[in-house]
Amino acid sequence: MPRAATQRVRASRRLRQTGAVAVRPGVYALPDSAEGRAALASAAHEITRQRGSALPCVLTWLDSGDEAKLRARYEQERNRRRQRLLKHIHGLEHTLAPSSRLSATSRRTAHARLARLRKHLDRVPGAAARVGQLSEATLPVVPRTTGATSHRGRTWVTRRGVLVDRIASAWLIQRFIDHEAQLRFVSPGEPSAPGELRFDMAEADFGHEGDRCTFETLVARFGAADPALRQLAEIIHDLDLRDGKYGRNEAPGVALVIAGLAAAEPGDTARISQGRWLFDSLYAAMRPGPTPRLPKGVLP
Numbered sequence: 001m002p003r004a005a006t007q008r009v010r011a012s013r014r015l016r017q018t019g020a021v022a023v024r025p026g027v028y029a030l031p032d033s034a035e036g037r038a039a040l041a042s043a044a045h046e047i048t049r050q051r052g053s054a055l056p057c058v059l060t061w062l063d064s065g066d067e068a069k070l071r072a073r074y075e076q077e078r079n080r081r082r083q084r085l086l087k088h089i090h091g092l093e094h095t096l097a098p099s100s101r102l103s104a105t106s107r108r109t110a111h112a113r114l115a116r117l118r119k120h121l122d123r124v125p126g127a128a129a130r131v132g133q134l135s136e137a138t139l140p141v142v143p144r145t146t147g148a149t150s151h152r153g154r155t156w157v158t159r160r161g162v163l164v165d166r167i168a169s170a171w172l173i174q175r176f177i178d179h180e181a182q183l184r185f186v187s188p189g190e191p192s193a194p195g196e197l198r199f200d201m202a203e204a205d206f207g208h209e210g211d212r213c214t215f216e217t218l219v220a221r222f223g224a225a226d227p228a229l230r231q232l233a234e235i236i237h238d239l240d241l242r243d244g245k246y247g248r249n250e251a252p253g254v255a256l257v258i259a260g261l262a263a264a265e266p267g268d269t270a271r272i273s274q275g276r277w278l279f280d281s282l283y284a285a286m287r288p289g290p291t292p293r294l295p296k297g298v299l300p
Helices: 005-017 034-049 064-095 104-122 128-137 164-177 214-222 227-241 251-264 268-286
Strands: 021-024 027-029 155-159 182-186
Touching: 005 034, 021 064, 064 104, 104 268, 155 164, 164 214, 164 227, 164 251, 164 268, 182 268, 214 227, 227 251, 227 268, 251 268
Parallel strands: 155 182
Antiparallel strands: 021 027
């Protein structure tokens, strides 16, 4: 571990954020998985960069009982951390409800903190999909068509290299349609497994229909009664099909953010995670009610 106390604290905090369990001072353990190995390798790189020493390794347990105990501790710590994050997120979502009387500055601060907490939640294994369960406390219930329950708790498949229509559609699915949705990204033409739902790709269950993009198709099926979602659908249409049908003034700004997001995040999961705050914010801005006043100098 780094010798300086501040460096040790920083390294320990970084490891705890990955869900690592402290076995003893300076020794941390994670399950042997691709995510676990990547997290330990990243932490080790940061420690050595600070002129400390780190030795990531894979252990074989002689006593399976000891391994089971450590795994139980890992699950317990992960669940405890997840519940803490969910509690804070739930409180902030209530604070940001339309009926709350927050100042513009306080609302911006709360939104920024909410985005940070959701980002931390995404790093907790198995927790990313659960954040959507909090939404119904502050967001209106989207009317669902008959048989929509068959779309819950499913794996949703789309093409790799997600951009605007697929990022927005994934947000809509996890936020409103299937709070327990798991996302899988495949190469074009790759077959799906039985029970999986495909969107915005060949032979999709939900895709382009007529002059609609995939996001519009999903909104028409699951959220047509929500005026904010309909406005979002117009923006996504203009960006995805580029036919100028709706001429939404917001489209160039959203396109710029998506382009920056795609440049900064090569991974599909990361793009969708980072895109969540964008579409949460756009949705909140378009919901009925007084338009938030921006401080002078923010816009010309």
